[in-house]
Amino acid sequence: MLNGIRIIEFEGLGPGPFAAMMLADLGAEVIVIHRPVSANPTADQGNLLDRGKKSITLDLKDKSDLEVARALVASADALIEGYRPGVMERLGLGPEDLMTTNPALVYGRMTGWGQDGPRAQTAGHDYNYIATSGALWYASPPGHPPLTPATLVGDIGGGALYLVAGILAGIISAKSTGKGTVVDAAIVDGSAHMMALLMSMAPSGNLVTERGKSLLDGPHWSRVYTCADGKYLSVQCLEAKFYAIFLDILGLKDDPRFTAQYDVEKWPAQTRELAQLFAREPVQHWADLFANTDACVAPVLPPEEAAHEPHMAARQVWQTGPLQPAPAPRFDGICVTPGPVPEKDEHGAAIRADLRQRGLL
Numbered sequence: 001m002l003n004g005i006r007i008i009e010f011e012g013l014g015p016g017p018f019a020a021m022m023l024a025d026l027g028a029e030v031i032v033i034h035r036p037v038s039a040n041p042t043a044d045q046g047n048l049l050d051r052g053k054k055s056i057t058l059d060l061k062d063k064s065d066l067e068v069a070r071a072l073v074a075s076a077d078a079l080i081e082g083y084r085p086g087v088m089e090r091l092g093l094g095p096e097d098l099m100t101t102n103p104a105l106v107y108g109r110m111t112g113w114g115q116d117g118p119r120a121q122t123a124g125h126d127y128n129y130i131a132t133s134g135a136l137w138y139a140s141p142p143g144h145p146p147l148t149p150a151t152l153v154g155d156i157g158g159g160a161l162y163l164v165a166g167i168l169a170g171i172i173s174a175k176s177t178g179k180g181t182v183v184d185a186a187i188v189d190g191s192a193h194m195m196a197l198l199m200s201m202a203p204s205g206n207l208v209t210e211r212g213k214s215l216l217d218g219p220h221w222s223r224v225y226t227c228a229d230g231k232y233l234s235v236q237c238l239e240a241k242f243y244a245i246f247l248d249i250l251g252l253k254d255d256p257r258f259t260a261q262y263d264v265e266k267w268p269a270q271t272r273e274l275a276q277l278f279a280r281e282p283v284q285h286w287a288d289l290f291a292n293t294d295a296c297v298a299p300v301l302p303p304e305e306a307a308h309e310p311h312m313a314a315r316q317v318w319q320t321g322p323l324q325p326a327p328a329p330r331f332d333g334i335c336v337t338p339g340p341v342p343e344k345d346e347h348g349a350a351i352r353a354d355l356r357q358r359g360l361l
Helices: 015-025 063-074 095-099 126-133 152-177 187-193 240-250 264-278 283-290 310-315 348-357
Strands: 006-010 029-034 054-057 078-081 106-111 181-186 222-226 232-236 297-299
Touching: 006 015, 006 063, 015 029, 015 078, 015 106, 015 152, 029 063, 054 348, 063 095, 063 348, 078 152, 095 106, 106 152, 126 152, 126 187, 152 181, 152 187, 181 187, 222 264, 232 283, 283 297
Parallel strands: 006 029, 006 078, 029 054, 078 106, 106 181
Antiparallel strands: 222 232, 232 297
16 A cells, blocks of 8 residues: 555664554565664564564664665655654754755654753653653552553553544645644653543543543443453453343343443442352353343464454464464455565665666666
8 A cells, every 4th residue: 555655764662663563564665774783682682673674784873784774765655763852963964964955855753751851951761751642540449550552552542543643644634735844742742632532421421530430430230250260260241231131141141230221329349249159160161141232252373373363364464474463454354464674684685786877876
């Protein structure tokens, strides 16, 4: 879908490389500028996030290598960098420097705190950003510390995916106006923006500040239970018709303890009852019981098992060699095989030759 689009990525960690990988998955030509000594301790062994990209090694403190970097950006539609604010400017690679020669450039900046504000120059990681943005608040049951899957809500959801959206929007605009833009993708901004769906429940009273009292973070029908074998079962039968199916399958359809689905005061007792029930049998028992129903129940699977789950396997969501997720989304129903992970500087000579042919070096 992005054939003909060239993206230059300055090697970084986490959400920036993920965003560049997603653009490569979508068909863009992504050239990653690797450092001679990588900031990523696993990069020299091949970084999954580099799949489908081309690699060139440049020392940005070396004047001749810096000129190669400038030439690459001059040939590109967009750039991705994830340094602290001011670092690229000190290298002479800031937006003003590069957009002088490439006015249509979309300059993608990936940070946790953003390009300005009191914390812009301080360090942080996924939990810090989503804690500050409010996105961590409703994670985990009441009485337990808020906890989310590592990197997914902040680095990827609030960071990388918003950077991808910003870059694509910028490229569309540049194609029609000839003018580029600077994309300030801050994880605190994106993760707060992701709260909009949840916040839309507030006027109806289905979202309150106190944890465990809202429609999706407190009910017995919206949580994960531990089974007899120590494995986990997810339950989230939000709508009344699905909740009725859930109760019927469990033999609780006429049980007065469970007829009040939305009574906040009854949720703790209902949760305890279901916890005791699910703890009596292993997870496979419950998986078989709820299979092919609309009860909205599913086992919690690690990626290795998810790859072999019938639905996931049929769609080839997980691919092997090594285990990795297939590109998403799909177009015309086609599941694309991701590109290989390049060796460091594998394409360096070819990239330099291309720049000379273009008259940029």
